Amino acid sequence: LNINGTYYFSCQHGPAECKGNLYQSCALSQNQGDRKNVEFVNCIMRRNPDHFVNVEKCARKHEFNAAKIRNCSRTVEGSEFLAQNGDKTLQLDPVLSFVPTIIYNEVYSDEDQQESLKDFAAVVCSKIDGDKPEICANKRLPKSRGFFEIF
Structure with missing residues (x-):
């Protein structure tokens, strides 16, 4: 909600989730590229994303x-x-009904969603053309908490 230039946010899991989402949004705004964005988001989602010490690490x-x-x-x-x-x-089609909802290349797929919940890294890596990040060498990663989007 934007009232006279001041934003007010409400997140499904409360203020801590909003803070973590804010840190991730700010990090992704640095435009480090898809590879680094994926690695950063995976790193932060394995920790408590609303604590800045984890963001720093x-x-x-x-x-x-x-x-x-x-x-x-x-x-x-x-x-x-x-x-x-x-x-x-809010513009997602279908409307967001589950967290995390995972979208690739601005397209939602039930199949990608289900597979991503089982092995997120494998699905992300399958979507990357050309050189893949180091994380793609691993077979499986722990499931992540929360919602995020990779630009």
């Missing part, structure tokens, strides 16, 4: 600028990034 590991993420999360720009992601969520 993943940022350092995957070459994101943690200071920029922190600064972004405290600005209107960061709120705008999160609002844009929220708008994308």
